[in-house]
Amino acid sequence: MKSIAILGSTGSIGRQALQVAREMEGEFSVAALAARENDGLMLKQIREFKPKVAALLDEGRARRLKENLGESSRTVVLSGEEGIKSCITESGCDIVLNGMVGIAGLVPTLTALEAGKSVALANKESLVAGGQLVMDLASRKGVKIIPVDSEHSAIFQCIGSTPPSQVKRLLLTASGGPFRGKSREELKGVTPSQALKHPNWKMGKKITIDSATLMNKGLEVIEAKWLFGMDADSIEVVIHPQSIVHSMVEMVDGSVLAQLGNPDMRLPIQYALTYPVRMPSGLPRFNPVETGKLEFFRPDLETFPSLRLAYEALREGGTMTAVLNGANEAVVELFLKGAVPFNSIPVVVEKVLEKHNNHKNPCLDDIIYWDGWSRSQVAQLVDKDGGEFWHLR
Numbered sequence: 001m002k003s004i005a006i007l008g009s010t011g012s013i014g015r016q017a018l019q020v021a022r023e024m025e026g027e028f029s030v031a032a033l034a035a036r037e038n039d040g041l042m043l044k045q046i047r048e049f050k051p052k053v054a055a056l057l058d059e060g061r062a063r064r065l066k067e068n069l070g071e072s073s074r075t076v077v078l079s080g081e082e083g084i085k086s087c088i089t090e091s092g093c094d095i096v097l098n099g100m101v102g103i104a105g106l107v108p109t110l111t112a113l114e115a116g117k118s119v120a121l122a123n124k125e126s127l128v129a130g131g132q133l134v135m136d137l138a139s140r141k142g143v144k145i146i147p148v149d150s151e152h153s154a155i156f157q158c159i160g161s162t163p164p165s166q167v168k169r170l171l172l173t174a175s176g177g178p179f180r181g182k183s184r185e186e187l188k189g190v191t192p193s194q195a196l197k198h199p200n201w202k203m204g205k206k207i208t209i210d211s212a213t214l215m216n217k218g219l220e221v222i223e224a225k226w227l228f229g230m231d232a233d234s235i236e237v238v239i240h241p242q243s244i245v246h247s248m249v250e251m252v253d254g255s256v257l258a259q260l261g262n263p264d265m266r267l268p269i270q271y272a273l274t275y276p277v278r279m280p281s282g283l284p285r286f287n288p289v290e291t292g293k294l295e296f297f298r299p300d301l302e303t304f305p306s307l308r309l310a311y312e313a314l315r316e317g318g319t320m321t322a323v324l325n326g327a328n329e330a331v332v333e334l335f336l337k338g339a340v341p342f343n344s345i346p347v348v349v350e351k352v353l354e355k356h357n358n359h360k361n362p363c364l365d366d367i368i369y370w371d372g373w374s375r376s377q378v379a380q381l382v383d384k385d386g387g388e389f390w391h392l393r
Contacts, residue, residue: 004273005032005053005093005117007084007108010041012204013099013122013148013265018045020270023282028273032087036104039065046075053091055083057104085111095273097148098123101206102329103322103371106130110364113137113145120272122148124223125329129322130367131226145227146272151220152227153268154246154259162251164229171248171256172220173240174299175200175263177212180241184303190342192335200243200263209332210306213345214299218310222321225314232314237307239297244286261286306346309353318360319370320353326374327352331382340382352377 004021008014014035021028030049035042037058042065046054055078056062062079069075078086088096088111096112097120098105105123110130112119114137121127126134138145147153151172159167178197179187195212196205203211210216214237221235238248243263250256261267262284270281301308306328313324331348334340340348352374359366 001027001029002273003029003031003092003094005034005087005091005096006030006099007034007087007096007105008036008099008101008123009033009045010035010038011099011101012202012207013097013269016265017097017099017269017273018049020266020273021049024270024279027279031093032091034084034087034100034108036100037061039068043068046073051075051091053078053087055079055087057081057084081107084108088112088117089115093117095120097269097273098126099148101204103129103326103368106134106367107364109134110137113141113143116141116143118144118146120146120148120269122269124149124219125325127223127226128219128325129371130364131222131321132361133364133367135226144275146275147223147227148265148268148272149220149223150263150265150268151247152224153271155224155228155249157259157271158247158249158257159228166252167228167230167249168234168252169250170224170228170230170235171250172217172224172235172237173243173245173247173296174214174217174237175211175243176239176241176297176299177214179212179303180239182303184343187303187343188341192338195335195342199241201265203265205336206329206332209335209345210328212342213306214304215306215310215328215346215349217299218307219325221307221310222314232311237299239299240295241297242291242294244291244294304346306349309346309350313353316358318358319362319366320356320358322362322367322370323353323356323374324349326371327378330375330378334378334382348378348381351381 006014030051032053033051034055039061053076059079066077095118099122103125106126109126196208198208217237224235245258248258313320327349331345
């Protein structure tokens with residue numbers, strides 16, 4: 001039985017990971033659960049899975065969780081960043097599934113690798129902001145990082161043990177989100193509720209907005225560079241509305257390998273947790289006849305410039321990708337609150353990137369500093385130039 005720690009257990013990935021554990025009873029034990037602040041759901045998860053350790057970043061919510069569990073509970077409840085770390089280091093887990101959202105997932109990823117734990121990685125920001133640090137540490141520790149994102153899981157499965165010299169190109173597929181085919185003019189006035197209606201996937205709010213702007217695919221391009229050792233020019237994004245082909249790999253001889261399946265995150269989650277073994281699942285099976293045609297298009301970089309910004313940041317390297325990520329996180333949060341219009345998201349991110357003086361070979365402290373700097377720049381821009389951005393509504 002494999003013992004797992006699930007970080008972000010109350011979020012979309014975490015809930016689906018627990019569903020996988022539930023459906024594969026006897027294959028996994030849940031050693032630890034961690035989340036930001038949802039003590040109500042965490043309480044239910046602890047009562048069902050009985051982890052050794054649980055933690056909430058919010059100290060007040062953690063105290064309430066501990067009180068509601070009662071003295072008879074054997075689960076140790078902790079709080080804050082140190083509590084999250086303890087879920088990794090003190091739970092006795094074999095593998096850490098990092099489903100945390102945003103830059104908050106970077107330090108837990110590094111903590112898991114330092115502790116010699118395999119990492120099932122769904123927190124893309126770990127690689128977007130700290131790719132060099134993460135991959136160097138994984139190499140030094142001899143620890144495997146298994147991607148959970150459906151696109152990177154597909155590439156991981158297609159490449160297998162193929163030597164890097166035999167891989168020519170990666171093709172990351174993207175559904176195109178809820179606004180595929182729309183012009184920038186047509187996107188004026190888009191509301192958060194409209195942007196959150198993804199046609200194929202059920203995900204958290206932040207990643208769903210990123211999918212609507214295509215920034216999510218840009219972040220995945222950066223992630224793919226670190227996971228698979230490819231440069232920006234060897235990673236191509238293809239719009240695929242059906243979300244059946246999860247990604248493709250072109251070999252040097254011209255062969256193209258693809259991984260197909262229904263759009264259901266439980267499959268890549270299960271594969272990451274059972275790797276290197278494949279196990280039966282009760283998931284609905286892919287039927288090519290019922291699916292019908294599969295379509296592929298080039299992305300519209302004029303309407304969705306976030307993807308262009310991600311490629312530019314990747315080519316610059318250094319702290320540029322951390323600033324891209326931090327600025328995007330901050331402005332997406334403002335959009336969800338109704339503080340900026342949809343079309344302003346890439347505009348604000350680009351302005352912050354233009355102000356940044358790139359730093360090569362950053363350490364963790366550098367990344368944390370420039371992440372905070374990027375967020376403060378977003379706040380200043382929106383406060384100072386809100387009128388300029390609002391005309392894009």
